[in-house]
Amino acid sequence: MTQPLAPQESAVLALIRENPFVGQQEIATALGLARSTVAAHIAQLMNKGYILGRGYVLSSEVRAFCIGGAVLDRKYHARTKIVLETSNPVESTRSLGGVARNVAENLARLGSATGFISIVGDDDGGQSLLKYMREIGIDVSQAVTTSERPTAEYAAILDAEGDLVLGIADMNIFDLFQPDHIERAWPHLAASNWVFADCNLPAEALSALIDRCRNASCRLAIDAVSTHKVMRLPKDLNGIDLLFMNIDEANAILGQTSPHTSEGAKQAALALQKAGAGMAVVSAGAQGMAVAGADTIEFINAVRAAPVDMTGAGDAMIAATLHRLLEGDEIFDAARTGALAATLTTECNASVHPDLSAELIEANRHRLTN
Numbered sequence: 001m002t003q004p005l006a007p008q009e010s011a012v013l014a015l016i017r018e019n020p021f022v023g024q025q026e027i028a029t030a031l032g033l034a035r036s037t038v039a040a041h042i043a044q045l046m047n048k049g050y051i052l053g054r055g056y057v058l059s060s061e062v063r064a065f066c067i068g069g070a071v072l073d074r075k076y077h078a079r080t081k082i083v084l085e086t087s088n089p090v091e092s093t094r095s096l097g098g099v100a101r102n103v104a105e106n107l108a109r110l111g112s113a114t115g116f117i118s119i120v121g122d123d124d125g126g127q128s129l130l131k132y133m134r135e136i137g138i139d140v141s142q143a144v145t146t147s148e149r150p151t152a153e154y155a156a157i158l159d160a161e162g163d164l165v166l167g168i169a170d171m172n173i174f175d176l177f178q179p180d181h182i183e184r185a186w187p188h189l190a191a192s193n194w195v196f197a198d199c200n201l202p203a204e205a206l207s208a209l210i211d212r213c214r215n216a217s218c219r220l221a222i223d224a225v226s227t228h229k230v231m232r233l234p235k236d237l238n239g240i241d242l243l244f245m246n247i248d249e250a251n252a253i254l255g256q257t258s259p260h261t262s263e264g265a266k267q268a269a270l271a272l273q274k275a276g277a278g279m280a281v282v283s284a285g286a287q288g289m290a291v292a293g294a295d296t297i298e299f300i301n302a303v304r305a306a307p308v309d310m311t312g313a314g315d316a317m318i319a320a321t322l323h324r325l326l327e328g329d330e331i332f333d334a335a336r337t338g339a340l341a342a343t344l345t346t347e348c349n350a351s352v353h354p355d356l357s358a359e360l361i362e363a364n365r366h367r368l369t370n
């Protein structure tokens with residue numbers, strides 16, 4: 001959804017690029033325009049994401065801005081078959097999570113310049129989460145801290161194969177994320193190439209973001225997060241350039257019962273496009289995912305894995321897909337790399353592979369079969 005520049009806007013932008021400190025009157029004189037006209041063009045350039053704020057500071061280097069969940073994850077890994085309604089021995093681990101946070105960390109590890117916006121509590125967990133993100137080079141300058149609620153928590157009970165048996169989420173803090181927060185961060189979001197949001201955001205914030213991105217040069221990708229949270233998306237999916245969800249989430253929002261097969265995933269992806277999404281990726285666990293591009297649809301097989309923990313596989317798939325799109329791949333090749341990143345993530349205990357890098361992907365590329 002690129003918003004092209006009018007010729008006068010391009011001329012104003014060229015002068016600002018030459019000299020970021022150029023004044024409005026100087027631009028007006030150079031181009032033979034009224035100062036008020038220049039002011040209007042500058043406002044448009046800000047809206048479209050070409051320049052940031054007052055002082056005409058040019059866009060930062062951030063190419064992907066992730067916005068949504070920042071969560072403290074706890075995982076309880078059962079070593080034997082889980083028996084309900086009694087005590088089960090587990091091994092527990094703590095890590096950082098949240099779909100948007102996981103995607104941001106994966107993007108940064110792959111080498112994309114990344115920004116991250118969320119809301120965290122004014123507590124140790126929230127502070128150390130932001131510190132960690134900062135230390136791996138992510139721009140967290142727009143993140144919000146509140147003393148009203150604690151940082152979000154997610155607990156996952158995994159069976160002996162690493163599959164999720166039960167997840168519980170205290171994410172009430174995200175209700176505080178309002179369209180105002182989007183407005184405040186908007187120049188930063190608009191200046192990036194891709195904005196990625198997850199449905200941890202409240203419905204009003206998601207709608208505000210979708211409306212804003214519809215008329216901006218950045219592209220918008222969204223992940224559903226869960227069958228419950230996907231219902232926060234508007235009925236009209238226009239304005240979403242790339243939508244990620246699994247078959248259950250697609251069935252929930254579409255009111256359909258597509259089967260858990262490659263054909264079911266394809267049906268669902270096409271239906272999401274019919275509802276307005278530009279492109280749609282519908283994943284089907286160990287089978288792979290249907291990728292509906294602008295003109296064609298493909299089913300991309302999952303990459304065979306020796307999984308130990310499935311947490312974060314979908315988030316790695318999204319991040320690697322976006323990373324490759326930023327590098328210029330078309331959607332199908334990008335999604336193939338996404339499938340490989342997902343597999344690598346299932347093979348480690350962490351929600352984000354601690355050694356993920358573009359080199360690790362290349363070293364494993366031979367594992368791709370389609």
Ligand SMILES: Nc1ncnc2c1ncn2[C@@H]1O[C@H](COP(=O)(O)OP(=O)(O)O)[C@@H](O)[C@H]1O
Pocket residue numbers: 245246283284285286287288289301302303304305307310313314315317338339340342343346
């Ligand atoms: N057991 C598995 N083996 C290999 N790849 C997997 C496996 N499970 C998931 N994946 C990969 O992760 C992607 C997302 O997984 P999925 O379980 O559908 O998403 P979510 O976790 O969002 O429900 C899949 O399309 C696939 O590429």
Ligand SMILES: O=c1[nH]cc([C@@H]2O[C@H](COP(=O)(O)O)[C@@H](O)[C@H]2O)c(=O)[nH]1
Pocket residue numbers: 069071072073096097098099100102154164169171200225226229310311312313314315351
């Ligand atoms: O309502 C939510 N549940 C779970 C998550 C996050 O999703 C990640 C795991 O995702 P999955 O199991 O789908 O790969 C975890 O890091 C968890 O914090 C989230 O953001 N929102």
